[in-house]
Amino acid sequence: MQTFAVEVKGLTKKFGSFTALDNLNLNIALGTVYGLLGPNGAGKTTAIKILCGLLRPNGGEGYVLGKKVPNRSILPEIGYMPQETALYLDLTVHGNMALYGDLFGLSRSRIAERESELLDFVALQKWKDSLVSNLSGGMKHRVSLACSMIHEPKLLFLDEPTVGVDPELRAAFWEYFDLLKKKGVTIVLTTHYMDEAQHCDRIALLRQGQLLAEGTPGDVIKSAGATNLEEAFLALAKREDGRS
Amino acid sequence: MNIHRALAITRRIFRGLRRDRRTVALMFLAPIVAMCVFGLAFSGDVEDVKVVVVNLDAGFTHPELNVPVSFSQAIVSNFDKEVLKVDPVADVEEGVRLVREGSAYAVIIFPERFSESLYMKSQNPSYSGDTTIQVREDRSNVNVANAITKSVSDAILKTAQDVGQDLPMKVDAEDAIYGKGAKFMDFFVPGIMAFVVFMLTTLLTLISFVGERTSGNLERLQSTPLRESELVVGYAIAFSIIGMLQTVVLLVIGVAAFDIMIVGNIVLAFAVIALLAIVSLSLGILLSSLAKREAQAIQFFPLIVLPTFLLAGIFWPVEAIPGWLRPLSYAIPPSYAVDATRSVMLRGWGIGEIWIDIVALCGFAGAFLIVAILSLKRGRR
Ligand SMILES: Nc1ncnc2c1ncn2[C@@H]1O[C@H](COP(=O)(O)OP(=O)(O)O)[C@@H](O)[C@H]1O
Ligand SMILES: [Mg+2]
Numbered sequence: 174m175q176t177f178a179v180e181v182k183g184l185t186k187k188f189g190s191f192t193a194l195d196n197l198n199l200n201i202a203l204g205t206v207y208g209l210l211g212p213n214g215a216g217k218t219t220a221i222k223i224l225c226g227l228l229r230p231n232g233g234e235g236y237v238l239g240k241k242v243p244n245r246s247i248l249p250e251i252g253y254m255p256q257e258t259a260l261y262l263d264l265t266v267h268g269n270m271a272l273y274g275d276l277f278g279l280s281r282s283r284i285a286e287r288e289s290e291l292l293d294f295v296a297l298q299k300w301k302d303s304l305v306s307n308l309s310g311g312m313k314h315r316v317s318l319a320c321s322m323i324h325e326p327k328l329l330f331l332d333e334p335t336v337g338v339d340p341e342l343r344a345a346f347w348e349y350f351d352l353l354k355k356k357g358v359t360i361v362l363t364t365h366y367m368d369e370a371q372h373c374d375r376i377a378l379l380r381q382g383q384l385l386a387e388g389t390p391g392d393v394i395k396s397a398g399a400t401n402l403e404e405a406f407l408a409l410a411k412r413e414d415g416r417s
Numbered sequence: 418m419n420i421h422r423a424l425a426i427t428r429r430i431f432r433g434l435r436r437d438r439r440t441v442a443l444m445f446l447a448p449i450v451a452m453c454v455f456g457l458a459f460s461g462d463v464e465d466v467k468v469v470v471v472n473l474d475a476g477f478t479h480p481e482l483n484v485p486v487s488f489s490q491a492i493v494s495n496f497d498k499e500v501l502k503v504d505p506v507a508d509v510e511e512g513v514r515l516v517r518e519g520s521a522y523a524v525i526i527f528p529e530r531f532s533e534s535l536y537m538k539s540q541n542p543s544y545s546g547d548t549t550i551q552v553r554e555d556r557s558n559v560n561v562a563n564a565i566t567k568s569v570s571d572a573i574l575k576t577a578q579d580v581g582q583d584l585p586m587k588v589d590a591e592d593a594i595y596g597k598g599a600k601f602m603d604f605f606v607p608g609i610m611a612f613v614v615f616m617l618t619t620l621l622t623l624i625s626f627v628g629e630r631t632s633g634n635l636e637r638l639q640s641t642p643l644r645e646s647e648l649v650v651g652y653a654i655a656f657s658i659i660g661m662l663q664t665v666v667l668l669v670i671g672v673a674a675f676d677i678m679i680v681g682n683i684v685l686a687f688a689v690i691a692l693l694a695i696v697s698l699s700l701g702i703l704l705s706s707l708a709k710r711e712a713q714a715i716q717f718f719p720l721i722v723l724p725t726f727l728l729a730g731i732f733w734p735v736e737a738i739p740g741w742l743r744p745l746s747y748a749i750p751p752s753y754a755v756d757a758t759r760s761v762m763l764r765g766w767g768i769g770e771i772w773i774d775i776v777a778l779c780g781f782a783g784a785f786l787i788v789a790i791l792s793l794k795r796g797r798r
Contacts, residue, residue: 222636225640226640226797227636227639227640227796227797228797229797229798243797245644248640248642251640253636253640255637255640256633257632257633258632258633259632259633259634259637260632261433261634262632263433263434263436263437264429264432264433264436272425272428272429273641275421275422275425276641276643277642278419278421278422278642304436
């Protein structure tokens with residue numbers, strides 16, 4: 174029986190001589206919210222792109238839904254929200270959502286249903302027919318999130334989903350992620366806001382392509398002898414530097 | 418290959434265009450402007466050239482008919498009035514001065530006793546009077562100068578005919594096998610059609626794909642079940658339709674404003690243009706992988722346009738290109754489209770005659786498409 178949504182074994186990615194991911198090992202259980210944490214340049218985006226089949230690793234392997242990546246057969250099951258807004262500015266909100274609905278082979282009526290549900294969730298119902306270029310940064314971000322979920326994926330990869338989103342909506346996002354989790358959806362997200370990670374079932378702390386710590390947020394804090402994740406990260410980073 | 422996904426891409430391109438008036442204007446106004454400006458400027462017909470005539474010939478009285486006769490005046494009156502705007506001047510110095518100061522392109526000088534000498538010569542070939550018409554041109558503009566020389570020669574022939582002194586031989590090019598009565602525009606429209614579609618399709622896909630890459634949209638697309646081949650085919654469908662629409666616009670204006678000749682099966686011409694659009698968009702996609710930003714992409718552009726402009730046979734035939742450059746003409750895809758559309762429209766040729774062009778274009782399209790798809794896949798390193 175498949176128990177992990179994602180398994181990563183010794184994953185390594187180099188860009189030229191620069192090592193962006195260094196021998197990463199992770200297991201992400203089905204139906205959990207998993208956070209990849211770390212400062213900019215830690216390799217979070219690189220890891221997600223490899224798992225979505227957008228980049229090839231130089232070493233090690235990643236398994237997504239039991240299949241070794243890259244693998245086209247998992248693509249209908251996963252949703253990917255890139256770190257950049259990645260929307261067509263010359264299309265309306267509806268135009269963007271319909272495009273992804275079409276690409277996942279949804280029927281017209283199904284697209285309309287999903288669009289309505291998702292726009293309610295991101296509170297953009299009345300912007301449905303506005304051009305994306307006329308929306309604010311935060312609104313674009315919400316459209317982007319909605320686009321990645323149009324096909325009800327089993328596994329969601331969200332790259333910095335809460336950046337530039339106001340606190341109220343951010344809270345709503347986390348509530349929604351909990352709701353999805355209850356439906357059995359696995360969510361892998363990245364963030365560089367340490368405080369947010371409290372909402373995750375488990376987290377991985379990344380730094381310079383290496384795994385500093387892994388576990389529930391509480392475990393990670395405890396193992397570092399700290400009181401919050403921010404402190405824990407700094408303590409673990411210092412420990413790591415002392416070792417090398 | 419899932420055609421629904423390809424069509425989803427096609428639909429998104431058209432949806433985007435519906436909101437993007439500027440691009441649509443570029444797509445349809447640029448071809449019209451290009452056709453009119455180039456068409457009128459290059460129309461090849463030199464007109465309204467100022468020349469001055471110094472007529473030292475006073476005419477003479479025909480000894481048999483006993484009437485005053487001036488062959489010089491007859492020749493001048495036979496000048497093509499569309500080409501030459503003739504002003505008489507009194508003497509050679511004045512005429513030469515006008516050419517020197519740029520007021521006229523040539524001074525045409527009839528010698529003294531021209532008419533009389535001409536008559537005497539016709540009676541007695543060994544007569545020694547001066548019957549040379551001197552045309553002193555400003556040859557700094559060769560096209561204009563050649564038009565003057567031709568106009569004068571034509572007038573001489575016509576005058577000789579008028580007075581029954583026809584040459585014992587002549588050339589008759591009236592009964593053309595193809596393109597009977599064709600004007601420059603008839604030759605030009607098929608060329609500019611191919612050029613415009615090639616240029617705009619390459620430019621627009623180039624810009625569009627740089628956008629797909631830099632915005633992150635390409636990666637998002639690649640995380641869906643969409644295949645690279647479906648993405649490219651979606652673009653190909655959209656841009657062949659756009660290319661054909663551009664062709665329709667150009668043909669309608671060509672027929673309405675320039676009364677161009679279309680003797681062949683126009684559907685075949687559309688098919689050729691659609692093929693060319695596919696070649697061009699593949700090229701655009703390829704170039705987009707070399708450019709990191711839109712601004713860089715634009716820099717490639719002259720590299721595409723200039724050789725095409727000069728070598729594809731749009732303004733002058735490939736035969737007019739120096740032999741050592743001609744292989745280049747055959748290496749650029751629009752050459753085949755220009756040749757094929759021209760053959761269809763002016764010669765009325767069918768697939769049986771233009772198949773070589775079609776095969777060449779299909780070859781380019783296939784090869785470019787494959788390389789474009791590979792270049793997109795290569796992004797996933
Ligand atoms: N295509 C690339 N070419 C070269 N270096 C890259 C490329 N993508 C990412 N990097 C580098 O790899 C490191 C990790 O990047 P990334 O995974 O985006 O980090 P994060 O998402 O954690 O901020 C960064 O130092 C970045 O500069
Ligand atoms: Mg990142």
